[in-house]
Amino acid sequence: MPLSAARRPRRLVILAASLALISVIGAHLAVTLRYKLDAGFFFGSPDAYARVDADNVTEHRHLARPGATIDYAFGIANPGPFTVRLQEVIDEGSGSYTHERVRMKELSREKSPSPVDLGPADAVPFRPVDLRPNAGLLVFVTLRLGQEIPPECAGFSFDVQRVRFTVLGMPREQLVPIGHVIKVEAPASDGEPCKDPGLGG
Incomplete structure (x- = not known):
């Protein structure tokens, strides 16, 4: 019709x-x-037994010992143009480790941070937080290694951290570069770090 x-x-x-x-x-x-978040200020891991520079990246090396803790820190920046809500720093240890503690510290947008501003003092337990355009956040993570460690001279490493956030109401996940490599390796049979040509071994 x-x-x-x-x-x-x-x-x-x-x-x-x-x-x-x-x-x-x-x-x-x-x-x-x-939409992507940027890496913020680059930090490291203060309790690493060695730091090796290669390809413009510093590798922070740790011995894998049952139940040991490893601290590291990194920055996250929101380049804009929208405000995002950072929901979670995701634990991806899969049995190798767990996030025992995650703390955060917001950076002022009004002034350049001092060395004290970039330290863990005054950091608070992580909670969902809004990051406005051009705002930054420092994240301090303590890993707890599992009781089962890798075989002699084996281990794992990572140089990114997966985070969950929302932008314009849409949930997103992203791997954010942490600016360095965390390498965890089981010791040799004598309990010492395995020989490595990069360390002159």
Whole structure:
């Protein structure tokens, strides 16, 4: 049955509105799916037994001992243009380790941070926090190694940290570079670090 002259404009308006809505949703998805956090200030691991520089990255080396703890720190920055809500620093130890403690410290946007500002003093337990555009956050993590350690001279390493955040209401996960490598290796049979040409061994 042919549409009446009065109903045709209404159908066109509905079609145009639907196309506009699809366009807005598509743009929203494109922005949120491409949105990325940046690495902030680079730190290290104060209790590493050795630090080795290679390919412009510092490797912080630790011995794997049952139940040992390892501290490291890194920065996260929101380049904008939207405020994001940082929800979680994800524990990906998979049995090798667990996050025993995660603390955070927000950086002022009004002044350049001093060495004291960049330290763990005044850090508080991690909680979901809003990061405005150009804002930064320091994250201090304590790992607790499991009781089962790798075989002699074997281990694991990582140079990124997975975080969960939301932007424009859309949940996202991302691997954020921590600016250095954390390497954990089981000792040799004599209990000492395994020989490594990079350390002159």
